[in-house]
Amino acid sequence: MKTVIPANDFKILANPLPVRSEPYARAGRSEILSLAKLVEAEAEITSWPGYRPTPLVRLDGIADAAAVQAILYKDEGSRFGLGSFKALGGAYAVFSLLQGIVAEEIGRKVDVHELIDGSFRNLTEKVTVTCATDGNHGRSVAWGAQMFGCRCVIYVHEHVSLARQKAIAAYGAEVRVHPGNYDEAVRQAAADAAQNQWITVSDTSYEGYTVIPRDVMQGYGVALAESFAQMTPAERPTHVFMQAGVGGVAASFCSYLWERFGEEAPRFIVVEPERADCVYRTLEQGSPCHVKGELDTIMAGLACGEVSIIAWEILKTGMDAVMTITDQSARDAMCLLADAKFGDTPVVAGESAVAGLAGFLLAAQQPDSRKALGLDEKSVIYVFGTEGATDPYLYEEIVGRPAEVVAQPEVTA
Known part of the structure; x- marks a missing residue:
């Protein structure tokens, strides 16, 4: 395979607990999130003025370079005009x-x-x-x-x-x-x-505060339900690389896949900044922990030091592994999507949007991690592009041109 982004530092920690070894509904998980409650959220959200599904982008050029069958990128940059999936939650x-x-x-x-x-x-x-x-x-x-x-x-x-x-x-x-x-x-x-x-x-929960965050997380699931409606049967993911801040959207997607597909659910890998690695440290420690300090990362939407306690109830045995990546890898992935160097349609992606894609590419380029995660030429990768250029000035600084220029590339004869 080709080198798609520079090989910056990253870490992977496999989940030492049994992963999805029991039905989703056990241990109170269905009281947190469920497909039944998602149907209710869908019915409401899809009736709002301005609703339309966001695009599921096929990154065939990057997939070929990374030696996998397909990469599906759910682009949330146009969601209700707010620029991110958070509009759903x-x-x-x-x-x-x-x-x-x-x-x-x-x-x-x-x-x-x-x-x-x-x-x-x-x-x-x-x-x-x-x-x-x-x-x-x-x-x-x-x-x-x-x-x-x-x-x-x-x-x-x-x-x-x-x-x-x-x-x-x-x-x-x-x-x-x-x-x-x-x-x-x-x-x-x-x-x-x-x-x-x-x-x-x-969008985070803590002791004594869990009810409203469930509604927030349930709303996020609409994006994944849309994604499956947009896929062909051959595009059903084998791997999901999902970024995490407090873990709300990661738990929402993990619950959907676990409840819908059971033991046949795709491998689920959480990706977060190395400077805000609360999920990584929580898995390492075995219980929710607090990452202190400034949490200084350009991935602003992921700069969180504490895992949501209800998100952790799903992730602790629902995810297969967790990764950490550097800010530079996020920058590299933003430029990769904007520059379309492998022939794909250019995509405007903010700093937090690319963590899952960057994590996948780093792992796929390294033989040991590629093998550990079961990545091969038949793998279908799903990544969630959580935001567009929600900070236009920072986006232009990183990519080298405004989002409007990236979104409307020159057409050559």
């Missing part, structure tokens, strides 16, 4: 929350259109939702609050770029900058919510 949780509040008040379940048209604005405007974010989740919560009619306060840590802060504020949210890292912002948002009687809509 945070906004869905805001909708579910407000739907429940209104139903309790009037004695019946309201539909999404009644909330959007403001029929119950007198009730919803009394509610304030809040969360901490690295950028994309907060943007989704703010968008959901604006669409469904409640107030919103979003906390960002001091390393979140001004471009991402402005993108959140554009949806009418109050943005508060908190010193420290993401996990410290999470704690501040929770403390202020308790004091002000706000409702936290977080």
Whole structure:
């Protein structure tokens, strides 16, 4: 095979626990996420204004260079105009929350259109939702609050770029900058919510806070359901390389595959930044741990130091392995997709979008890791492109040209 991206440092840790050795529904996992609940989320989200499935891109040139059968890249850059898959999670949780509040008040379940048209604005405007974010989740919560009619306060840590802060504020949210890292912002948002009687809509869970994150994670599953509808039978993945911050989307996809396919589920490999490796350390230690410090990585959406406790309940025996990669490998993968050097259609991918692809390519290029993960010429790889250029300035700095130019390559005769 060819060298597709430079061979920077990476680590792989195989899961020492029995992987998917029992039915998914055991041990309370179906109470966290389930295919039945996903059907409910799909019915709501697909009825929202502006909904359309995001594209599943075939990276045939890269697949040939990496000596695998196929690479399927789910490109979330166009999701509801927000630029990331997070639009499926945070906004869905805001909708579910407000739907429940209104139903309790009037004695019946309201539909999404009644909330959007403001029929119950007198009730919803009394509610304030809040969360901490690295950028994309907060943007989704703010968008959901604006669409469904409640107030919103979003906390960002001091390393979140001004471009991402402005993108959140554009949806009418109050943005508060908190010193420290993401996990410290999470704690501040929770403390202020308790004091002000706000409702936290977080994509991470912790002791005493698990219900709303389930709705967030359930919404994410819509993207994978779309993906399978877009695949041919021959394209059913043998391997999924999925990035993780707190682990919410990784657990969402892992649960879907485990419940749907059981023992025939594809191998599931989690990929995260080496500077924010909470899943790696948690697997190594055997229980959730806290990675402290600034968590300084360009993969802003993955800069998390603590695993979501309900996500871990699924990942701890649902994933086959976890990898860590460097920031440079993320940069290399962004440029690879933008430059289309192997003849594929150029793809605009943000820093956090490419972690799964970068992890796969690094492993596939190294004989020992390739063998350990069972990668060969018949492998079909699924990767989740979680975001487009959600920070346009950083994207242009890394790739060397604006996202708009990448998305509209020159046509030669």
